[in-house]
Amino acid sequence: MRIIIAGFGTVGQGFAEVLHNKADMLPVKVVAAFDSKSYAADSNGLDPLALVERKKRTGAVGDHGLTGGTDVMDDVDYDVLVEVSPTNIEDGGAGLRHIEHALKRGKDVITVNKGPLALKFRELSRLAEKKKALLRFEGSVGGAMPIINLCRENLKGERVRSIRGIFNGTCNFILSRMDNGLPFEQALKEAQQLGYAESDPTYDIEGIDAACKVVILANSIFRRNVTFSDVSITGITSVSAEAIALAADRGMVIRLIGEVSDKTLEVSPRLVPKGHPLSISGTLNTARILTDLAGPITVSGKGAGRIETASAILSDLMAIMDRRR
């Protein structure tokens, strides 16, 4: 199975390392990899670890200047596109172009890129269906927490009534630290120092990241046709130390909860009783899936991280290998 890796930041590098470490069980060749400026390609297969080393040393994954990702995709024979370029929620950015390009040619696609999925899910899944291509995106919601394939495959016979969850580890870390008495600004600074939050934390703390995930769940599991702008979003910047102290007095914590059902599409800080599955602390993601037969099923796992996200991509890759066998 021949793979192109589109995007070679943290997740792309993590995935390359996983391919190296699991080479025994994966009959897979990386035939091309590109980042925003450069590319490497070899129809005999590139050494994934050498790509990571070059990227770390030179800042570029390949020797060749990139005119456009789709040019590389046109020049190389491949089976699966692994799209892990940076998220762009304005217009889907290069990631959207790469995914469309691959699907139009009947190539299977794995992505964790939330932009294209939050903006164009319906179009992309129709295109995949028409071209008999597989479009998989387990890692786009909750990182290593199993949820998309669990709902769409393992729980295929169930009617999922609602999903409520913690879909942003950065916010959860900040709120957990505020439980310990830290003011918001200090908790945010700590999250930044630990690498959990970006220097511009807007995307996380304003609830935008969680909203993208809620949209992906709505479209892929509830078969809705919504985009980012349909979500009612409140971030955590207005959560005060006083509110957290008041909640604690009542045996509650405040968590940023995403909720999706046939009718709901919301991200907001909510009161959660201590001990409830959604009261967890730290950077974990968790989701409570309510179905007609199984009742409530709760899952949790690491919502981000180089290798954790790569593990979700690996899960999709193994499923594609299984399908295409």
Next chain:
Amino acid sequence: MRIIIAGFGTVGQGFAEVLHNKADMLPVKVVAAFDSKSYAADSNGLDPLALVERKKRTGAVGDHGLTGGTDVMDDVDYDVLVEVSPTNIEDGGAGLRHIEHALKRGKDVITVNKGPLALKFRELSRLAEKKKALLRFEGSVGGAMPIINLCRENLKGERVRSIRGIFNGTCNFILSRMDNGLPFEQALKEAQQLGYAESDPTYDIEGIDAACKVVILANSIFRRNVTFSDVSITGITSVSAEAIALAADRGMVIRLIGEVSDKTLEVSPRLVPKGHPLSISGTLNTARILTDLAGPITVSGKGAGRIETASAILSDLMAIMDRRR
């Protein structure tokens, strides 16, 4: 797809109801059903709900006296055996005979019957492989909690390092009630009154049920070759109110934990810090799956119940339909 339902107790009836309720999405015919004394068969398909009604009214699923389940299986053309007859952990009982009979003929099997799986897993999975039959058993561990297929399929690329969990809802209910100050005997009585515990509760409270599940996980996920007698088992009958009070003083609870890894195979009451994923109260089952890439993934769900267990069977049935398409 033609199904035989072997065993028509709580779970068999629950599954029949699910087949009735989900008839639109399931191109499935029940061509035979039998319990310990009787059977019903019709190659054009039986009405699942009529079977449930007859069983409730007369105590028998069919009009015909049963000579043996395998006789029915010989007389009827079918594709999938759903084996849900009572668990026998001495020698696997009739359930083991039914499963072997089906697999030998290359028929796919879904079971939640812990006896055959805990005693003869290796033999049964080899037989299935040889005959290119599918043997699926999601509901045998943790009821509606997703774990077997999650580990074997979704997490196929991962190395599962260990699984620790609460695999018996009855014990967990009793221990949770003891957290509230009830002595063991009274908590047990309450569990019996609520229908969570049998009148002879040995199988649950001595850890036997949890041990069967640990064996199934060891063989199916860790590729070990162990049986029930290999498990180090301590039940909850020796857990005193004093021990629970002492634990509470230290911010801990006592839970019956099953643990399995390449080296471990154990069921015992353990101290768990309050707030830890394995400290949950009530009848839920939960498991913490530790893998090489994803890190810890925690799942929880209803460990028992008519419809909940049927939901796990449905999940396996949909997977078989997908495979055989």
